[in-house]
Amino acid sequence: MQPAIGACGRRARPGWAVVVSLDAALAAARGACRADLDDLLTEVRIPSISTLAERRADCRRNADWLVERLQKLGFDTSLIEVRADGNPVLRADWMGRPGAPVLTIYGHYDVQPTDPIGEWKTDPFDPIVIDGFVHARGVADNKGNHMAALKAVEHWMSVGGPPVNIRFLIEGEEEIGGESLPDYLRASASDLATDLVVLWDGGFTADDRPNLMVGLRGLLYVEVAVSGAAGDLHSGGFGGIAPNACLELARIIASLRDSSTERVTVPGFYDDVIVPSATERASWHQAPDMEARMKTIMGTDSMCGEADHDIFERLWVRPTLEVNGLWGGFSGEGMKTIVPARATAKLSMRLVPDQDASKIVASLTAAVAAAAGPGVSTEVRVLGSSPPIFLGHDHTGARALSRALSESFDTPAVVVRSGGSIPVATVFTETLGAPMVISGIGHVASGAHGPNERLAIGSYTGGIETMVRLMQYVGDGDS
Amino acid sequence: MQPAIGACGRRARPGWAVVVSLDAALAAARGACRADLDDLLTEVRIPSISTLAERRADCRRNADWLVERLQKLGFDTSLIEVRADGNPVLRADWMGRPGAPVLTIYGHYDVQPTDPIGEWKTDPFDPIVIDGFVHARGVADNKGNHMAALKAVEHWMSVGGPPVNIRFLIEGEEEIGGESLPDYLRASASDLATDLVVLWDGGFTADDRPNLMVGLRGLLYVEVAVSGAAGDLHSGGFGGIAPNACLELARIIASLRDSSTERVTVPGFYDDVIVPSATERASWHQAPDMEARMKTIMGTDSMCGEADHDIFERLWVRPTLEVNGLWGGFSGEGMKTIVPARATAKLSMRLVPDQDASKIVASLTAAVAAAAGPGVSTEVRVLGSSPPIFLGHDHTGARALSRALSESFDTPAVVVRSGGSIPVATVFTETLGAPMVISGIGHVASGAHGPNERLAIGSYTGGIETMVRLMQYVGDGDS
Numbered sequence: 001m002q003p004a005i006g007a008c009g010r011r012a013r014p015g016w017a018v019v020v021s022l023d024a025a026l027a028a029a030r031g032a033c034r035a036d037l038d039d040l041l042t043e044v045r046i047p048s049i050s051t052l053a054e055r056r057a058d059c060r061r062n063a064d065w066l067v068e069r070l071q072k073l074g075f076d077t078s079l080i081e082v083r084a085d086g087n088p089v090l091r092a093d094w095m096g097r098p099g100a101p102v103l104t105i106y107g108h109y110d111v112q113p114t115d116p117i118g119e120w121k122t123d124p125f126d127p128i129v130i131d132g133f134v135h136a137r138g139v140a141d142n143k144g145n146h147m148a149a150l151k152a153v154e155h156w157m158s159v160g161g162p163p164v165n166i167r168f169l170i171e172g173e174e175e176i177g178g179e180s181l182p183d184y185l186r187a188s189a190s191d192l193a194t195d196l197v198v199l200w201d202g203g204f205t206a207d208d209r210p211n212l213m214v215g216l217r218g219l220l221y222v223e224v225a226v227s228g229a230a231g232d233l234h235s236g237g238f239g240g241i242a243p244n245a246c247l248e249l250a251r252i253i254a255s256l257r258d259s260s261t262e263r264v265t266v267p268g269f270y271d272d273v274i275v276p277s278a279t280e281r282a283s284w285h286q287a288p289d290m291e292a293r294m295k296t297i298m299g300t301d302s303m304c305g306e307a308d309h310d311i312f313e314r315l316w317v318r319p320t321l322e323v324n325g326l327w328g329g330f331s332g333e334g335m336k337t338i339v340p341a342r343a344t345a346k347l348s349m350r351l352v353p354d355q356d357a358s359k360i361v362a363s364l365t366a367a368v369a370a371a372a373g374p375g376v377s378t379e380v381r382v383l384g385s386s387p388p389i390f391l392g393h394d395h396t397g398a399r400a401l402s403r404a405l406s407e408s409f410d411t412p413a414v415v416v417r418s419g420g421s422i423p424v425a426t427v428f429t430e431t432l433g434a435p436m437v438i439s440g441i442g443h444v445a446s447g448a449h450g451p452n453e454r455l456a457i458g459s460y461t462g463g464i465e466t467m468v469r470l471m472q473y474v475g476d477g478d479s
Numbered sequence: 480m481q482p483a484i485g486a487c488g489r490r491a492r493p494g495w496a497v498v499v500s501l502d503a504a505l506a507a508a509r510g511a512c513r514a515d516l517d518d519l520l521t522e523v524r525i526p527s528i529s530t531l532a533e534r535r536a537d538c539r540r541n542a543d544w545l546v547e548r549l550q551k552l553g554f555d556t557s558l559i560e561v562r563a564d565g566n567p568v569l570r571a572d573w574m575g576r577p578g579a580p581v582l583t584i585y586g587h588y589d590v591q592p593t594d595p596i597g598e599w600k601t602d603p604f605d606p607i608v609i610d611g612f613v614h615a616r617g618v619a620d621n622k623g624n625h626m627a628a629l630k631a632v633e634h635w636m637s638v639g640g641p642p643v644n645i646r647f648l649i650e651g652e653e654e655i656g657g658e659s660l661p662d663y664l665r666a667s668a669s670d671l672a673t674d675l676v677v678l679w680d681g682g683f684t685a686d687d688r689p690n691l692m693v694g695l696r697g698l699l700y701v702e703v704a705v706s707g708a709a710g711d712l713h714s715g716g717f718g719g720i721a722p723n724a725c726l727e728l729a730r731i732i733a734s735l736r737d738s739s740t741e742r743v744t745v746p747g748f749y750d751d752v753i754v755p756s757a758t759e760r761a762s763w764h765q766a767p768d769m770e771a772r773m774k775t776i777m778g779t780d781s782m783c784g785e786a787d788h789d790i791f792e793r794l795w796v797r798p799t800l801e802v803n804g805l806w807g808g809f810s811g812e813g814m815k816t817i818v819p820a821r822a823t824a825k826l827s828m829r830l831v832p833d834q835d836a837s838k839i840v841a842s843l844t845a846a847v848a849a850a851a852g853p854g855v856s857t858e859v860r861v862l863g864s865s866p867p868i869f870l871g872h873d874h875t876g877a878r879a880l881s882r883a884l885s886e887s888f889d890t891p892a893v894v895v896r897s898g899g900s901i902p903v904a905t906v907f908t909e910t911l912g913a914p915m916v917i918s919g920i921g922h923v924a925s926g927a928h929g930p931n932e933r934l935a936i937g938s939y940t941g942g943i944e945t946m947v948r949l950m951q952y953v954g955d956g957d958s
Binding site for chain 2: 315345
């Protein structure tokens with residue numbers, strides 16, 4: 001059992017008139033649904049796509065917009081330009097409760113690209129409410145989350161202020177694995193002391209239950225480039241003797257995953273994989289219809305992956321290798337009869353404890369080169385990586401969030417892992433040394449990185465109440 | 480031995496003052512090098528890319544430009560709009576020698592697309608002469624060829640007119656396997672009687688020798704589309720259970736060619752392949768450094784393909800399966816962590832006698848479906864096909880062209896096959912029933928379908944002289 005939370009190590013002062021204030025803050029939240037929704041709609045109109053250079057100004061505009069709102073709430077805000085080519089880190093501190101715990105809330109204002117744009121049913125940056133869902137890029141990942149936290153503060157402010165000190169750290173490079181926030185955390189850790197970090201970028205389980213994520217897969221993202229002849233060649237004049245970069249790329253990709261077991265064939269890939277305890281694995285089976293739900297979301301009638309691992313293991317504790325995209329040769333209308341000279345694929349691997357990205361890059365690079373036929377050269381370029389993470393949940397902050405979620409959504413919060421990655425999570429734990437909880441209000445069906453991203457309005461208002469309560473319960477501690 | 484050529488079966492009239500005229504026509508050609516080059520430069524400025532809908536007007540402009548030139552030479556010309564969505568067939572007849580043979584010259588005014596445009600060293604539609612080569616899209620395939628024939632007629636006209644009747648059939652859909660000219664040939668065969676068809680769309684051997692092609696590979700061009708989940712999915716939330724369309728496409732492609740033998744694995748693919756005679760195969764080995772030359776052109780230090788077949792067999796009489804292009808998922812800058820739902824490849828097969836495209840489509844479609852994993856569906860769409868062809872060369876027209884080439888380029892013309900395809904060739908032989916010769920002045924190194932297409936000025940002027948002589952020798956017959 002960890003000691004009860006206190007402001008950077010100090011014990012919380014007892015005696016806040018917390019019960020009255022919590023009810024008042026919740027009442028304020030419930031009376032402001034329309035205004036709260038309008039604010040979310042305003043933010044998701046900003047196309048803050050961090051991976052596109054031409055959207056950099058929009059990222060900045062989103063950060064400025066958040067700064068203005070937080071300043072109005074009385075926060076001491078700053079946009080920290082950590083890297084000349086990066087997006088600024090938004091830091092906002094409200095330290096109006098001397099001696100009370102400091103709660104750090106993490107979010108990100110950048111969003112994924114919108115392609116394939118043709119598959120969106122609505123304009124991704126012109127939000128629209130359909131059947132109780134807001135449709136817009138970034139509404140679930142992560143604007144709905146951080147806006148819920150911001151609105152919770154606003155409602156607390158309307159009844160006298162939250163019972164804890166609050167710090168927002170909202171970055172603009174989450175979707176590109178940027179280093180601005182990690183750099184800032186490493187450089188300024190001593191100035192960022194906190195009692196709890198809430199990594200508020202998660203989502204509900206597939207069977208729609210609020211949860212605490214105690215483990216995340218890491219990510220290793222690479223580009224594999226294949227180069228053959230000096231240039232594209234006529235397939236009549238050279239077909240039969242020329243190296244075909246697209247064919248060789250296909251062969252390389254096919255060689256990296258065994259088609260019968262679906263295991264990754266990169267030598268040593270599984271060497272450091274830790275098998276979770278039987279207890280933990282058993283706890284996942286509370287959602288027996290997970291497979292059916294996921295098939296519905298995917299729109300397929302079969303599930304892929306490793307036959308000797310169940311769906312929870314495949315998603316949460318088994319590493320993967322996926323092709324995120326590929327291109328090469330002629331892709332226009334009609335026929336062009338060439339033997340293409342170049343082809344490229346984006347591959348990403350989800351890593352699990354205790355896999356090490358650098359070891360895997362070396363092995364993958366050798367495997368790619370070995371799979372290439374004569375006359376072609378290969379290159380593996382690392383675009384980004386983040387380590388896998390496993391957190392405990394036997395601490396005050398985890399209990400506070402579990403209670404806040406359970407009450408706000410009227411259903412018990414469960415403990416799960418996530419197949420996704422939050423690159424900054426490890427940096428938070430390593431630099432700040434504070435307990436961390438990972439949660440959020442997105443849904444598996446939110447389409448977070450695909451077309452038609454959406455968020456239920458009920459999830460958003462429940463998220464606001466969750467954050468209102470969390471601020472209360474963190475202030476209360478385990479008392 | 481066939482009978483000497485005559486006008487649609489009639490014997491040629493003897494007694495033309497041919498020796499004087501040929502010398503005069505050749506002298507006229509030699510005195511007009513600069514003007515002849517200027518005309519070629521003018522034509523290649525027209526970006527007549529038939530596969531791009533937005534270039535359709537340019538195709539038409541090219542056809543109009545040729546009509547105007549041929550009308551000035553006294554031809555009876557017409558642009559035949561065979562198909563509403565096609566490019567017109569240019570027909571131009573000069574029948575000024577009643578009783579003399581009719582020589583039909585085939586060419587095409589459409590060109591390949593220019594991508595990858597970044598690999599061009601010059602603007603593809605702003606021709607420039609570098610070290611004796613004209614650099615421009617279409618200069619070798621096919622504008623340099625048909626312009627050489629047109630100029631030959633012009634030089635004959637300056638000295639009293641050619642000793643034979645001439646018909647040009649210049650189409651605008653060669654690069655897209657269009658059906659306008661085939662339709663026209665089938666519908667109007669009775670009006671197109673001729674004594675010789677010159678398919679003037681070939682090129683020199685790799686060791687730079689003029690030649691007659693007596694065999695062409697056919698073509699079967701398909702698009703393979705793979706479809707998985709309803710939309711792209713987050714690779715964190717679904718990686719490990721979702722079908723990956725890009726991965727499955729790679730597996731399908733890899734399954735279609737054995738990586739050790741490089742044989743196509745589609746069942747029955749080789750069933751109807753005819754092995755050429757030992758005599759014919761031995762004749763190809765007149766160019767012992769073919770492999771080194773091809774490696775230099777390709778810019779690779781190794782040759783790919785079937786180990787148990789030499790380079791001539793691989794290029795001319797062995798069928799192939801090539802990936803012309805592929806695309807799917809995310810191909811933008813940076814990282815997008817998705818499991819892609821859709822991926823597509825363009826595949827083409829070069830066919831040899833007596834392979835049948837329809838049999839192969841059926842077998843390929845089944846093989847693609849069989850190679851696809853669970854959760855994905857596949858579709859094979861045929862974009863175009865043309866049968867392989869084998870021509871004899873024991874006839875007057877072949878002898879006339881062989882002599883014209885040998886004299887004009889001062890080196891003996893050889894008999895070869897080609898790995899390429901000329902879809903209309905079979906239609907010509909089937910509809911007109913006349914002897915056919917296939918030749919041309921492009922080079923293996925011309926980059927016909929790739930970047931930096933180019934044609935030696937000497938090939939062009941030699942091509943003009945060849946056509947001047949051909950008109951003479953066809954008129955002479957075997958006498």
